[in-house]
Amino acid sequence: MDLGIATFPTHDSLTPGAMAALVEERGFQALLFAEHTHIPASDHPVSENGEDLPRKYWHTYDLFVAMTAAAAATSRLRVGSSICLVIERDPIITAKEVASIDHLSGGRVDFGVGAGWNRQEMSDHGTDPTVRWAVLAERVQAMKAIWAQDEASFHGKYVSFGPIWSWPKPAQRPHPPVLVGGYGPHVLDRVLAFGDGWFPNYGPPDLFDRVKELRARADRPIEVHVANAPTDARALEQLEKAGVKRAVRWVPAANRGPVERALDQFEAAVAEAHDE
Numbered sequence: 001m002d003l004g005i006a007t008f009p010t011h012d013s014l015t016p017g018a019m020a021a022l023v024e025e026r027g028f029q030a031l032l033f034a035e036h037t038h039i040p041a042s043d044h045p046v047s048e049n050g051e052d053l054p055r056k057y058w059h060t061y062d063l064f065v066a067m068t069a070a071a072a073a074t075s076r077l078r079v080g081s082s083i084c085l086v087i088e089r090d091p092i093i094t095a096k097e098v099a100s101i102d103h104l105s106g107g108r109v110d111f112g113v114g115a116g117w118n119r120q121e122m123s124d125h126g127t128d129p130t131v132r133w134a135v136l137a138e139r140v141q142a143m144k145a146i147w148a149q150d151e152a153s154f155h156g157k158y159v160s161f162g163p164i165w166s167w168p169k170p171a172q173r174p175h176p177p178v179l180v181g182g183y184g185p186h187v188l189d190r191v192l193a194f195g196d197g198w199f200p201n202y203g204p205p206d207l208f209d210r211v212k213e214l215r216a217r218a219d220r221p222i223e224v225h226v227a228n229a230p231t232d233a234r235a236l237e238q239l240e241k242a243g244v245k246r247a248v249r250w251v252p253a254a255n256r257g258p259v260e261r262a263l264d265q266f267e268a269a270v271a272e273a274h275d276e
Contacts, residue, residue, distance in 0.1 A: 001240040003270060004030035004248035005263070006082045006227060008056040009066035013253040016061065020070035022256070024077040026263055030110060031070055032082035032248060035063040040120040047117075056253040064097040071105035080110030082227060082248065083181040083199070086139045087115050087132045088125040091159055092166065095143040099170045107171035110225075112199050113140055114181035133190065134158065140178060140194045147175035179225055188214050197223035197245070202230060208242050231265045233272035240273070 005023045009016045016033065023031045039045055039058040047053050060066075063081055070079040079101070086094065102109040115136045116122060119129040127135055135158045142154040146166050153162025170176055180187065180195035183204060191198045191214060198214055200207065211224050226239055229247035239247050251262040 001236075001244055002029040002246040003266070004028060004032060004078075004225070004246050005266075006032040006034065006248050006250045007259075008034045008059075008253040009061045009063075010056050010059040010253040011061060012059065013056075014256055014259055016066040016069040017073035018256070019259065020073045020077055020079065022259065022263075024074045026267070028077070028263075030078040030080060030246060030248070032080045032110070032112060033063055033066045033070070034060065034082055035085050036060060036118075036121065037062075037085070037088055038121065038124070039118070040124060059253075064101060067101050067109070068104070071101055071108060076108075078108045078110050079105065080176075080179075081112045083112040083114035083116075083179075085116045085122070086113045087122055087127045087135045089139070091139040091142045092146065092161065092164070094139070095146040096166060098143070098176060099147060099166075099168050102170040102172055102176050103168040105171070107176075109170070109172070109176040110179060111176045112179040112181055112225075113195075131158070133186070137190065137194055144175055144178075144194070177223070179223075181227075188217065191222060192217060195222070197225055199225045199227060201228045202226050202235070202239070202247075203228065208238070211242055211244075229266075231269040233269050236269055236273040 005028050007019060020031050036057050045053040063084060067079045098109060098111055115132040122129055122132060138156040138159045142159045145154045146152040147170050151163040177196040179197040179199040180191045181199045183200045214222060223245040225246040225248060226244050227248045229249045236247060249266045252258050
């Protein structure tokens with residue numbers, strides 16, 4: 001099982017390049033960055049669970065700028081999004097950004113996608129929250145057309161263009177892995193429709209049952225990457241036995257000391273899981 005690290009790439013913490021170099025040096029396989037273009041101002045911003053929203057949510061670098069810095073600072077590390085809020089982005093521009101980083105990095109991009117939870121944030125980008133899943137599906141499918149076709153066309157309800165020329169194409173063919181985030185009742189349908197993998201959070205009691213369901217329904221290999229992996233040896237053993245491709249641990253948006261301590265904790269749990 002691969003091991004990945006995720007973080008919010010804030011301007012007042014370890015830089016994306018320094019974080020990537022550290023993560024690669026420590027032997028992890030991937031570094032993924034969260035994305036929020038902004039957080040709507042209010043008297044008391046809260047998360048989807050009603051908890052106080054940490055300031056890191058509105059202090060992040062642009063996702064693709066952070067990924068570029070991470071790719072430039074490393075030679076083996078996979079870099080990606082956890083997750084890219086595709087419903088807040090123009091699909092033609094986003095396809096160009098993903099392809100550019102994948103091309104420059106020699107094919108090291110993992111593209112986690114999702115619709116997000118902050119309805120006002122998506123509304124500020126002109127997306128109706130009630131149709132966000134349909135918008136997500138069309139934009140991902142449109143990007144796949146741009147990556148795969150020399151003269152790309154796509155005509156849907158929410159996205160329509162073409163034929164167009166757009167280069168570079170990604171180094172990974174036909175495109176970087178598209179990892180669909182989320183855990184709602186229809187997420188497996190979305191994974192099967194336009195994903196190369198599922199990227200749920202660790203924690204729900206039926207996680208392993210749903211992994212089995214996904215594999216039973218799939219007509220092609222589909223990877224499972226699990227975010228928010230705990231620093232618990234038994235839990236990591238369960239993930240590995242379930243055939244999870246990558247366990248991803250969140251580390252704080254902080255300077256080097258707190259980040260290294262978080263990496264130490266994760267490494268210790270991994271070592272215990274492997275009886276090392």
